[in-house]
Amino acid sequence: xxxxxxxxxxxxxxxxxxxxxxxxxxxxxxxxxxxxxxxxxxxxxxxxxxxxxxxxxxxxxxxxxxxxxxxxxxxxxxxxxxxxxxxxxxxxxxxxxxxxxxxxxxxxxxxxxxxxxxxxxxxxxxxxxxxxxxxxxxxxxxxxxxxxxxxxxxxxxxxxxxxxxxx
Amino acid sequence: xxxxxxxxxxxxxxxxxxxxxxxxxxxxxxxxxxxxxxxxxxxxxxxxxxxxxxxxxxxxxxxxxxxxxxxxxxxxxxxxxxxxxxxxxxxxxxxxxxxxxxxxxxxxxxxxxxxxxxxxxxxxxxxxxxxxxxxxxxxxxxxxxxxxxxxxxxxxxxxxxxxxxxxxxxxxxxxxxxxxxxxxxxxxxxxxxxxxxxxxxxxxxxxxxxxxxxxxxxxxxxxxxxxxxxxxxxxxxxxxxxxxxxxxxxxxxxxxxxxxxxxxxxxxxxxxxxxxxxxxxxxxxxxxxxxxxxxxxxxxxxxxxxxxxxxxxxxxxxxxxxxxxxxxxxxxxxxxxxxxxxxxxxxxxxxxxxxxxxxxxxxxxxxxxxxxxxxxxxxxxxxxxxxxxxx
Ligand code: SF4
Numbered sequence: 001x002x003x004x005x006x007x008x009x010x011x012x013x014x015x016x017x018x019x020x021x022x023x024x025x026x027x028x029x030x031x032x033x034x035x036x037x038x039x040x041x042x043x044x045x046x047x048x049x050x051x052x053x054x055x056x057x058x059x060x061x062x063x064x065x066x067x068x069x070x071x072x073x074x075x076x077x078x079x080x081x082x083x084x085x086x087x088x089x090x091x092x093x094x095x096x097x098x099x100x101x102x103x104x105x106x107x108x109x110x111x112x113x114x115x116x117x118x119x120x121x122x123x124x125x126x127x128x129x130x131x132x133x134x135x136x137x138x139x140x141x142x143x144x145x146x147x148x149x150x151x152x153x154x155x156x157x158x159x160x161x162x163x164x165x166x167x
Numbered sequence: 168x169x170x171x172x173x174x175x176x177x178x179x180x181x182x183x184x185x186x187x188x189x190x191x192x193x194x195x196x197x198x199x200x201x202x203x204x205x206x207x208x209x210x211x212x213x214x215x216x217x218x219x220x221x222x223x224x225x226x227x228x229x230x231x232x233x234x235x236x237x238x239x240x241x242x243x244x245x246x247x248x249x250x251x252x253x254x255x256x257x258x259x260x261x262x263x264x265x266x267x268x269x270x271x272x273x274x275x276x277x278x279x280x281x282x283x284x285x286x287x288x289x290x291x292x293x294x295x296x297x298x299x300x301x302x303x304x305x306x307x308x309x310x311x312x313x314x315x316x317x318x319x320x321x322x323x324x325x326x327x328x329x330x331x332x333x334x335x336x337x338x339x340x341x342x343x344x345x346x347x348x349x350x351x352x353x354x355x356x357x358x359x360x361x362x363x364x365x366x367x368x369x370x371x372x373x374x375x376x377x378x379x380x381x382x383x384x385x386x387x388x389x390x391x392x393x394x395x396x397x398x399x400x401x402x403x404x405x406x407x408x409x410x411x412x413x414x415x416x417x418x419x420x421x422x423x424x425x426x427x428x429x430x431x432x433x434x435x436x437x438x439x440x441x442x443x444x445x446x447x448x449x450x451x452x453x454x455x456x457x458x459x460x461x462x463x464x465x466x467x468x469x470x471x472x473x474x475x476x477x478x479x480x481x482x483x484x485x486x487x488x489x490x491x492x493x494x495x496x497x498x499x500x501x502x503x504x505x506x507x508x509x510x511x512x513x514x515x516x517x518x519x520x521x522x523x524x525x526x527x528x529x530x531x532x533x534x535x536x537x538x539x540x541x542x543x544x545x546x547x548x549x550x551x552x553x554x555x556x557x558x
Contacts, residue, residue: 035189039188043299080211132318143323
């Protein structure tokens with residue numbers, strides 16, 4: 001029909017959005033940062049048995065400057081909250097957040113003076129994973145759900161929470 | 168750094184890959200030498216002790232899992248023993264043996280995670296992968312008995328949450344086989360590894376006197392050559408019936424603590440095998456109407472059991488006025504629960520003696536005057552879990 005018939009097989013036509021999203025999705029580097037019990041299940045997910053490397057994200061970055069994804073794994077205390085916020089702000093755009101476990105999502109079993117009742121009170125969250133702690137399979141499912149969301153994004157989208165537009 | 172002072176103040180944490188969670192240490196450095204090391208705590212403060220005081224005795228148990236989340240069954244055991252002491256409940260033999268078996272399994276779990284993360288801190292990435300590979304078999308076992316991978320709450324006041332599964336013995340023997348194979352791998356990789364020895368020998372040294380004065384316990388104390396283990400010194404849950412050695416170190420350094428923990432895994436396996444060989448028959452819960460939950464099967468078919476179940480769930484039991492302390496030897500040291508009852512159905516005060524919190528007090532002593540790069544090794548060799556330190 002159109003131009004596709006004339007070009008060789010090694011060239012693929014796609015939209016810029018799709019390509020950028022594909023790249024984001026396939027090399028999403030998480031911030032290596034754990035808070036409490038959920039962090040142990042996060043390490044299990046990154047370990048040999050569940051092997052998150054299948055989804056292109058086995059490299060945990062200890063520095064927020066090199067990370068794209070923050071997995072808030074565990075309870076956030078009021079003392080830790082400013083630190084979590086700072087870490088989020090230090091991450092370069094584009095960035096995503098997964099809230100792992102009941103505590104990070106809503107305070108969980110600790111409805112008391114010490115725990116922030118949901119990390120979404122201090123940073124924007126893309127995917128919530130229930131469970132105390134969520135099984136590694138659940139975390140994987142959360143990550144794949146995030147990937148599906150990333151596929152729908154456009155570089156023209158406005159992200160006020162990131163501070164500035166991507167383009 | 169001001170122009171007049173000679174030292175540099177360096178902040179480490181709370182987000183740092185080798186502080187095992189959210190520990191923060193403020194270091195004062197003179198060149199490469201640590202002049203002062205000050206741990207800053209509280210970044211994971213959860214108010215667990217306070218939360219416990221607002222719950223019925225039964226409902227406190229899930230909170231204990233979430234303190235030392237690498238050794239959930241030890242925490243359950245400590246709390247249950249303390250309440251059982253307060254209520255003067257006698258525990259059937261079988262329950263005690265299953266508890267011992269699972270407590271030892273938990274010790275292995277705790278030590279495996281320690282081994283993996285400590286080696287990772289020192290640059291041996293593959294150790295983490297090996298230990299987490301073998302830890303999965305323990306997680307499967309937890310799931311088989313308690314239905315959850317980490318927060319099992321399997322050990323309950325007066326007994327167990329449910330009877331052990333049919334394949335309990337076979338499964339545990341499988342786990343033992345996996346861990347035994349794993350141990351050979353770890354020791355081949357680390358024990359004679361020149362780099363590992365260089366990074367751990369002579370690092371974080373504590374003399375026997377210092378260890379006692381700091382009130383250390385567990386491998387931290389035994390590493391300094393003191394043979395003290397609550398399982399021998401003050402046996403609980405029928406530990407006196409089992410035959411095992413308590414390994415001790417000589418130099419009190421990080422390498423000795425490594426050797427001790429590896430040997431403890433071996434001894435734990437020995438204890439587990441003994442429990443399997445002589446597992447007594449019997450009920451999985453003590454029969455104390457009104458205090459211990461009746462077995463679920465009875466609740467469904469017997470009227471009295473159903474009434475007791477209903478009453479216990481809604482209003483719990485009333486504990487006498489008085490206070491008890493019960494310490495157990497968890498993987499990290501002496502884990503103690505102090506409970507004070509005030510005649511109501513909720514504890515008046517619960518105080519936890521967390522081993523890693525008290526062991527952490529040794530950090531300044533281990534670091535000051537030594538090289539900056541050894542701080543990571545010193546922190547790792549304490550084996551802290553921040554959930555327990557901050558509670
Ligand atoms: S959700 Fe459960 S497992 Fe996760 S941090 Fe909270 S208490 Fe721990």
